[in-house]
Amino acid sequence: MQFLKGVGPALAEKFSAKGLETVEDLLFYPPFRYEDRSRFLPMREFRDGQSGAVLAMVASTRTRPWRKGAGVLFEAELQDDQGGRLVARWYNAKYLASEVVPGLRLALFGKAEYDFQAARVFLAHPEFEVLPEEGDPEAALQMGRIVPVYEAIGKVTTKQIRRLLQRAMQAAGELEEALPTDLVRRFRLPKMAKAIEEVHEPPVDIDIDALNNRRSPAHWRLIFEEFFWLEFGLLRKQREVKRADGIAFQLTEPIREKIKQMLPFKPTAAQKRALKEIALDMAAPHPMNRLLQGDVGSGKTLVAAEAAVIAIENGFQVAMLAPTELLATQHYLSLQKFFKRLGYPVALIVGSQTAREKAQIKKLVAEGLVKLVVGTHALLEKDVEFDRLGLAIIDEQHRFGVLQRLFLRQKGLRPDVLVMTATPIPRTLALTIYGDLDVSVIDEMPPGRKPILTKHFGAGASKTVWELVRSELNQGRQAYIIYPLVDDSEHSPDLKSAQKMFELHQEKHFPEFRVGLMHGQLPASEKEAVMEKFKAHELDVLVSTTVVEVGLDVPNAAVMVIENAEKFGLSQLHQLRGRVGRGAHASYCLLVSAKLNEVSEQRIRAMVESSDGFRLSEADLEIRGPGEFFGTKQSGLPQLRFAHILKDREILEMARGEAKSFIEGQAGTPQMAQAEKYLEERWQRRYGLVQVG
Ligand code: ADP
Ligand code: MG
DSSP: OTTSTTOOHHHHHHHHHTTOOSHHHHHTOOOSEEEETTSOOOGGGOOTTOEEEEEEEEEEEEEEEOSTTSOEEEEEEEEOTTSOEEEEEEETOGGGGGTSOTTOEEEEEEEEEEETTTTEEEEEEEEEEEOOOTTOTTHHHHSSSEEEEOOOBTTBOHHHHHHHHHHHHHHHOSOOOOSOHHHHHHTTOOOHHHHHHHHHSOOTTSOHHHHHTTOSHHHHHHHHHHHHHHHHHHHHHHHHHHHSOOOOOOOOHHHHHHHHHHOSSOOOHHHHHHHHHHHHHHHSSSOOEEEEEEOTTSOHHHHHHHHHHHHHHTTOEEEEEOSSHHHHHHHHHHHHHHHHTTTOOEEEEOTTSOHHHHHHHHHHHHTTOOSEEEESGGGGSTTOOOSSEEEEEEEOGGGSOHHHHHHHHHTSSSOEEEEEESSOOOHHHHHHHSTTSEEEEEOSOOTTOOOEEEEEEOGGGHHHHHHHHHHHHHTTOEEEEEOSBSSOOSSOTTOOBHHHHHHHIIIIIOTTSOEEEEOTTSOHHHHHHHHHHHHTTSOSEEEEOGGGSSSOOOTTEEEEEEETGGGSOHHHHHHHHTTSSOSSSOEEEEEEOSOOOHHHHHHHHHHHHOOOHHHHHHHHHHHHOHHHHTOSGGGOOOOOSSOOTTTTHHHHHHHHHHHHHHHHHSTTSHHHHHHHHHIIIIIHHHHTTTTOO
16 A cells, blocks of 8 residues: 555555555445535525535634533535525534635535524535635546545545545556456446446446445446455355364264253254254264354253263263353353253363362363363463364354354364354344354244333333332342443443442342342352352342343343443343343333433334344344444454445345355366455455454
8 A cells, every 4th residue: 555655654554454455455445425516506505404515615714602511613604606605513613713714615515404593504514625726636636526425544534535546546557357257247247447437436427326325337346246255255165164074973862862861841943953953064074163043042052052962972072162251150050950960071161260270170171071161261272172172162153253263173173163142143144244154043932931021211210110120029030130330430420330229229129138239340259159149049139230141041030120221232232131031920121211312212112112133133233333233353244345234135145146156157167266366365354264264
């Protein structure tokens, strides 16, 4: 990137942080909007609600206080060359005073709102650019045509990006056409070079709506292209794994008997189906790479335990990785219970154990005496060695990077991998992100579950909420009450804390009941002790932070109260709600929140309306967008540029189909070799396909 004129080392670093390493990467930096600067809207045509672009001269500016305590307002009086006048207003933007000065020419884009006091419309917080003087060579680039608008990169403005892109396109020269020719012909795709040019320097006569909707032929091609190489890479990886040597576990009649012996209850049809798929996969002489999806409480642990029996009876060891100590401990306890009848030695490795304890367990694991070991990240430490690791089970995929998957795998001889997730991932996304995994779904709840009634309460209704909790406690049920903070914080005076509320609940609301406190800052041994007490019904109420979010299983708990519910994400709320409704009792989830903004209101409405994890995760994805939904880059979400996982689902499915038939139809041809080379050179880095073995 640095050899591009205007890009020094400091800038290159900024670009690199956005994943833009090469000139070619820059060509794939998409505009988020297009502005028709060949036709500006006359100012006098602006009515309330009208949005559009105007070309303006700044007549005057002023800074004045806005509502009391609400900062200042910066206003610019604008005029156009048809005598129109319009005020633009930016809130809390004193800094603009030095930038927007009288006499400047601006291109602005924004929406008009009506100001009742002044009885006229104004532009509210418009985006703007200072335009070059007429006759300036820059003018041709920034004016008089359809102009792409880019998200700024650090301090590099859209205007500068436009300039850089112009240079980048010259520097890149004719772009290689890499999609299979047959595809380009069949879909009548514009050539790569043409598509890139059209996207960054669209001709004036182009359909601007199609551009803005990302549905111009150029956009379509670039979106398709991204998905095609992504799916091509994933499918190829999947094939590779399927061909590699792995363990072929036997599934004999005595082993089936063992599984039956272990089962404490009749598996659901969905559990049976999932196990069947897993067992078949384990029996194949190649490594298994399978995702087990199932809503909270659908009984994934049981299926995992069954898979573990197969591995252990074949003479192998099993590792189970959990995201938190609490969860690892829970798994350890339930697996111990499952395996008691079978006599398998089970162990736990977590960070809080003493070095001596750990060393002892590690020794047993290395000698093969422990058949199943559950653990947190501590399990991934270098000195944890297995005698014969055959199956790795990873709980809560979304919290683990792909690298860790690899790490665990290297501890044994290509063990089979089963990834469990309680955050159901919409199918299209599962294809994109875990396209290299096979998927089993548990889409049925164990019998006898009563639906959970979810209600929303404003802050004023807390009395009603505590009465509801009390009435359940009186019937012998237990309750969770969740807070966003461990302790009160002066930084967030609006948020309640577990520590403070614990005291209040014990003293004021539920004095005759046994109230416990749980949060992440307690020592591990204490967390465990509190959990055990709650499980044993030696506590009636558990006041907690989200540490109880995943995996805890206390069937007698029938009420989940979440205070400051607006502070939690949708999948988090759903996970928390999944802590109740695990027994035969009717259960409640009570969401308490004072203020709701648009997003938190959407989330709470989704919670009240649905308890279907798949629907909720789709909703969550839509509310938050894929980037945030999956957290960081490390989550394995590919860096897509033009393509959008949600909006472009159809193109994704199409690209996957095409990638599949290409792989099947062109195996061994020069076309295939060329495509593979292209994939390796151009796309692997961006898709993070390199790290995974
Ligand atoms: P998940 O991990 O999918 O959230 P769990 O494995 O913790 O769910 O199971 C939730 C609860 O349902 C546990 O108490 C478990 O013992 C119980 N359970 C699982 N499968 C069945 C079944 N087939 N019949 C009855 N109860 C079951
Ligand atoms: Mg679980």
